[in-house]
Structures are given as structure tokens and as C-alpha cells.
Amino acid sequence: ITTISYRNPVRDIHNSEFRFKENPETVFHKYLSKKFSPSSIFIDNEFNILFIKGDAGKKLMHNEGLFQNNLLKMVSTEIGTVIRNGVR
Known part of the structure; x- marks a missing residue:
């Protein structure tokens, strides 16, 4: 009678290849x-x-129709002008 045995390689689950890497x-x-x-x-x-x-998103206006993710289109014209000038 012949007995064959083999070992499964032991994996280190803390290996860096298995860690979740966050988007920069x-x-x-x-x-x-x-x-x-x-x-x-x-x-x-x-x-x-x-x-x-x-809760910054609560201050944005969402109009009916196709969703716009542009900040200037989601605030009033007056606030959009302030934002645009402030960012520049």
C-alpha cells in the first residue's frame, strides 16, 4: 500500500497583496x-x-430631469457667481 500526501501552501492572509488599497x-x-x-x-x-x-448636499438644488453633477448648475445664479469668483 502506497500513501501519497501533500501539503497545501500556507498563505499569509495579512500579505499586502490582499489588503484593500484606497484610491488616493x-x-x-x-x-x-x-x-x-x-x-x-x-x-x-x-x-x-x-x-x-x-450634509453639504442638502444645500444643492436638484431640478427635474437629467441629473447634472456640475456645482454651478445646482445652485442659484448669485451663489454660482460667488463660488466661481471664490475658486479663482
Whole structure:
């Protein structure tokens, strides 16, 4: 009688290849929002919303129809002017 035995390789589940790596932008957003504001909206250079933190989204207007993620289209014209000038 012949007995064959084999070993399964032991895997270290703490190996770095199995760890979740956060997107650098997400890490940056979390850092800035914790440091400077509990509520914030992060935008790109064309004022498109990338990330909303806290209840900042409650201050935006959502019109019926196709969703617009551009910050300037989701606020009044007066506030849009203030935002545009403030960012520049």
C-alpha cells in the first residue's frame, strides 16, 4: 500500500497583496474634510462634483430631469457667481 500526501501552501492572509488599497483621491478627500470642514463639496476644475462630505448636499438644488453633477448648475445664479469668483 502506497500513501501519497501533500501539503497545501500556507498563505499569509495579512500579505499586502490582499489588503484593500484606497484610491488616493478618496484618502485626500477624507483628510481635507476632516481637517477643514465637517461638510464640504470637492469639485474638479470644471466645477463637476467629485465628492460630497456631510450634509453639504442638502444645500444643492436638484431640478427635474437629467441629473447634472456640475456645482454651478445646482445652485442659484448669485451663489454660482460667488463660488466661481471664490475658486479663482
